[in-house]
Amino acid sequence: MCGIIGYVGDADETLSVLLDGLSNLEYRGYDSAGIAVGGDGLRVEKRAGELDALQTALDGETGDAIDGPVGVAHTRWSTHGPPTDENAHPHTDETGRVAVVHNGIIENYRELRDELEAEGVAFTSETDTEVVPHLVARELRAGRAPEAAVRTATERLAGSYALAVVVAGTDALFAVRHDSPLVLGVGEGESFVASDVPAFLERTRDVIYLDDDEFVRLDATGWTVTDADGDVVDKDVRTVEWEAEQTGKSGYDHYMLKEIHEQPVSLRQCISGRVDELDGRVTVEELDDLGSPETVQFVACGTSYHAALYGAQLLRAAGVSANAYYAHEYATAPAPLSGDDLVVGITQSGETADTLSALREASGRGAETLALTNVVGSTAARESDHVLYIRAGPEIGVAATKTFSSQLVGLNLLTAYLTDGGTERRLVDELRGVASDVQAVLDESTAADVVETFVDADAFFFLGRGFDYPVALEGALKFKEITYEHAEGFAAGELKHGPLALVTADTPVFAVVTGEGEAARKTIGNVKEVEARDAPVVVVTDGVADAGRYADYVLDVPTTDERLAPLLANVQLQLVAYHMAARLGRSIDKPRNLAKSVTVE
Template structure:
């Protein structure tokens, strides 16, 4: 949530490159946007409530020259989205400009103290205390760098901060609990919340650690601790192509990313699973890597939580005790955590604040930790004992699609590796599952080519509510289908374990509440019984099932068909149909699909 960018170089192209960076970061927040440009004098600030297009309109008149600048796209936490609350924020003199991602937890106290000393505030944000604190340090004779370091020491909370001042030609930045990466190129440097911000300009990046302070000038940079001790951070080359983060001719990022799933799944599976021999080869986890594990706990949020539920089901079915926790609730969980516990943090970005907090609790309890993430160099990947990368490629749409599919497949492989290490050799069941995974990318492509989801979305666009049900490994798919539907269509949708429909939710069922029921070939008789209960109350039934499932078809008004496959793999196929359903429903309603209201891609505050 919120995206920051800074650019410094020898030429005067800061504005254009900052705007490009902000557009690439808009998935992190789109309530308001702003830039501060420095050319000779003090920082010149331009900011507007709303999308970045409004800021571009402002800059279209007189674009300021300058090689140094900072920018920000906001997801509101303190104060509504207004011009005044947009970043960058400045001090009383206008000499200091700051952008910030995160939350300053002690800002009320700091703001009261500053106001008592005569400082005047123009916004409701927590961020604005930062430039005023720097202003005081500068007035005491500190250099900009010293003033910045002293100010950071006074802050509590999570943050990534970038600052420029009138006094010198440099960017000062630091991070604690919020992501920040440094982009390195010939003649220019970048700082940003995420790599896509500057991928158009450089593929060379440095992932900063919590507590790092970086001072970037036109010709060099220096990274140190808050105490000033120099530290070395390695330069990595990002393998994404800038076009990977573009729409590629699709109307929305979400639709593009749904259609990228066959490729993403091939990348996830490449070199890791052999459906012919039944072997699993996870690059950093040879046979025996998990022999000492007695229990597995998954911690995650949102879509990743649903993937974690699937993963726990795989492990439990393989004879390994496993549970899934909402990361935000993990701190109060009574579940045992010790050195024989493996805690798996499932997080697309690797920066989700609640998940990082849960992983840190697990580390403090002596557990082994493992991150399942899409981002090499992310905080989760660096702080955990181990990491398994899902290899889905960049995902820009706020509503996760291809990363969910890649997470589920990655967790399936991880569960297979753990189960074999803990309980013994592969079973015939596991070999069949791996063989089904081999076929999965092609089967997803079949769905994308022939889905009738758009027609069904149109049929039920005026419904009162939408219910999704499933059993076993597709109960989480029902939850995910409902989450996707509600977050981009703004229509009421709920997911239930199929058997729970009659224990309360059935009171809401009417002819205006379609039921989307997922069938996998396992426990289908019971799910069909639940469908009949809803059917008897007049509810329209949409089944997600293989096309040869005749009995299901007899009781369904429509069928979203999926290819025949192993029951444990069917959920991924069913989910693709539900993603398409949600997309087309939202598109028919004219919703801003890639940027649903009140939501952001990466939630970096607890």
């Protein structure tokens, strides 16, 4: 969840590169930030709060300029200890010779801390990370060279970690990863290491994705990657396909609004080359070697879990046994596997710790695995047997928008491939038109006007059945994430089994009603139930079941295949959440307590 940026290059640029990198990583969520610049000596500055607080502290520095050929910086999201100056990264040893930034959790830190304190080491923070610089310093005192000291210290760690380390008097940076992402950036006369590509994308698009337990040394001569035994590893350099400009706001007030409006483009990218309108086929070359599984298990968290629920419904409707599981539950209590089973991990970043653990559990038990992800070269993509990229492009806003829509389309492609060879003409036609349908919703939505009526509401309910149910859950999640108001999503039929007790005239109910089948008719019945309790009702509908006649407000979507209609309804609910959050003055792109990539379990 935290952000790491490390740099080796021009001493005059180190500080600005680090600060720019931190700024580019703000979207990941954080509550403190800090830097360490090394060379002959080591200068460290860190502050609780946002980057402005760190910049103010740096502006107030007197004496020598903070420069040097090597440096690391970090944005922290608190786990061990609250956000304070002392708990912010980088952490140092007692002499200030070693500085460390860390993502992940050191699970045996208590044991290590007790050991170090028994030797007389004094700790200054509450974090698990601080054991690392003290371990490195102990190895340096024992006469080990800096690289060997970092390696030996790392061998003592249990848990998940991405570490970047600088040592005073050494113009090199050392980094290692284990169950936490780390990527190397290769520039002209400079090198980078970071938790995510946007940290250095303005300076290079050439990257190397590090695998677990790989160790990298960056210095003036370039970079070297070695394995746990110290043997050099030959790594491929990849070129990131998107430009730095794509991570800007492009004139929108917020990244989230920009990304909502990018959905027509991202959906076309997802479908491109995979839908042949002339032949009426879905073709997914990446899955050509995928067999015909007896059952499919989806594992995911958060927004991706809602996509998993949708994907499981798609497959069941097509006659394939399928279920969705929270990845964090699956990893500790996995579902039974038998026969030719496929486990699909859905993760936007490809680095979600819970989902990676679930996929590893499934793989260890003999299941075939597939990653549905947005990030090329991510850990999930590399470790799974198969990968289906959703091609949504960079998403900076913490609240997922365009990636969710692309996940839904990707799941339709997967279902078509697994069930009928992708030869269903109607689905092919509707997939080709889904981007235009989303554009119509964006052009015609009245969501901004609707939310004005409910600014002072007590709580918000979201209802749906069948394919509309996961979208109702996602609508509630988006709403609570960025408005900070209480919102709950329900299977529409569950309303009368308890939640109806909470419905009042101050409880707006958003009901998703698409198609004209039994699910739509029964959801209309639930709308009548809340209407009888004087609750205001907003119906998101394609109009097929005439649900609008029972609503106080209607948010329209175009008519399409019943499997794709929820995707269009979701766009309306994204706009509902966005406009309410804007109306309330919330921090939309960086909602409190949340992070973009959840890389700890």
